[in-house]
Amino acid sequence: MSTLVVGSVAYDGIETPFGKKDPVLGGSATYISIASSFFTSPVKLVGVVGQDFAESDIQRFRDKGIDLEGLQIDRTGKTFYWAGRYHFDLNTRDTLDTQLNVFEHFDPILPDAYKASRIVCLGNIHPSLQSKVLDQVDGADLVICDTMNFWISGAPEALKTTLKRVDVLIINDSEARELSGLPNLIKAADAIRAMGPRVLIIKKGEHGALLFTEDGIFSAPAYPVVDIFDPTGAGDTFLGGFAGWLSSTGDLSHGNMRRAVIYGSVMASFCVEEFGPERLLTLTRDEIDARYAQFRALSHIP
Numbered sequence: 001m002s003t004l005v006v007g008s009v010a011y012d013g014i015e016t017p018f019g020k021k022d023p024v025l026g027g028s029a030t031y032i033s034i035a036s037s038f039f040t041s042p043v044k045l046v047g048v049v050g051q052d053f054a055e056s057d058i059q060r061f062r063d064k065g066i067d068l069e070g071l072q073i074d075r076t077g078k079t080f081y082w083a084g085r086y087h088f089d090l091n092t093r094d095t096l097d098t099q100l101n102v103f104e105h106f107d108p109i110l111p112d113a114y115k116a117s118r119i120v121c122l123g124n125i126h127p128s129l130q131s132k133v134l135d136q137v138d139g140a141d142l143v144i145c146d147t148m149n150f151w152i153s154g155a156p157e158a159l160k161t162t163l164k165r166v167d168v169l170i171i172n173d174s175e176a177r178e179l180s181g182l183p184n185l186i187k188a189a190d191a192i193r194a195m196g197p198r199v200l201i202i203k204k205g206e207h208g209a210l211l212f213t214e215d216g217i218f219s220a221p222a223y224p225v226v227d228i229f230d231p232t233g234a235g236d237t238f239l240g241g242f243a244g245w246l247s248s249t250g251d252l253s254h255g256n257m258r259r260a261v262i263y264g265s266v267m268a269s270f271c272v273e274e275f276g277p278e279r280l281l282t283l284t285r286d287e288i289d290a291r292y293a294q295f296r297a298l299s300h301i302p
């Protein structure tokens with residue numbers, strides 16, 4: 001199933017207890033598209049970068065077979081920049097800087113060849129931009145959406161409008177509590193699914209993820225990663241792996257979504273092993289499948 005990804009393409013400045021790197025290629029669409037490119041091809045990217053965006057970074061997308069017809073290069077400004085510092089436990093981070101730059105006037109225009117995409121991945125950007133993308137798509141089979149606290153509190157009405165058009169929402173536990181106003185995740189899931197998405201995935205960082213569909217709840221474990229260097233992009237990478245698996249199989253059943261959650265977790269577990277998307281860029285499909293098998297063994301009950 002052809003897959004479209006919209007979101008930020010960025011330069012990040014990252015500080016973790018293990019080091020500092022600035023600039024690093026980042027952005028929600030970057031992680032989603034690279035992760036899904038292991039499963040399906042070509043992934044169609046919609047985004048914007050500025051005059052400072054390096055040709056070598058464009059080449060990194062090309063090397064993964066990602067279709068860049070929908071990537072705008074705005075020569076009037078700089079690429080979106082985000083900087084963050086992670087705390088000692090790596091679960092919490094402070095945003096140090098957000099410079100929208102060319103993103104401030106971004107108008108996502110879909111090339112004609114993108115409009116018939118079957119799976120649409122709405123990476124973390126303003127919910128009204130996410131809606132604008134959906135306006136241009138001819139009836140996708142599955143719309144998968146990510147968002148963050150910034151939009152839940154900053155653009156609640158636009159987000160509610162977008163959510164009515166979404167099939168799968170992927171957020172973390174604190175975002176689920178904030179969006180629903182409920183502390184219990186099971187009650188929160190019911191409330192969020194009543195807002196539109198028939199499928200909800202709640203990520204719990206190093207504690208795995210929960211999948212809620214009309215067929216019930218699935219609890220996925222987290223891979224016990226020993227060397228976590230940089231959690232940036234783990235959530236987006238999860239989405240990319242989830243969407244990529246569904247896209248490659250064309251099966252949108254609850255059972256296959258369970259597998260997709262594990263593929264998402266596999267991809268996220270690789271992402272955190274190096275700064276930025278570096279680990280994803282050296283990854284092989286054999287390594288992905290081997291870790292998928294380890295995931296199955298991890299939660300096997302004899």
Ligand code: AMP
Pocket residue numbers: 008010011012025026027028081082098124125126150231232233234235236237
């Ligand atoms: P994650 O760690 O999965 O939340 O994703 C981190 C990525 O999101 C970074 O590479 C940032 O460039 C990007 N990002 C951070 N804040 C925003 C924002 N407000 N809008 C769009 N992308 C963002």
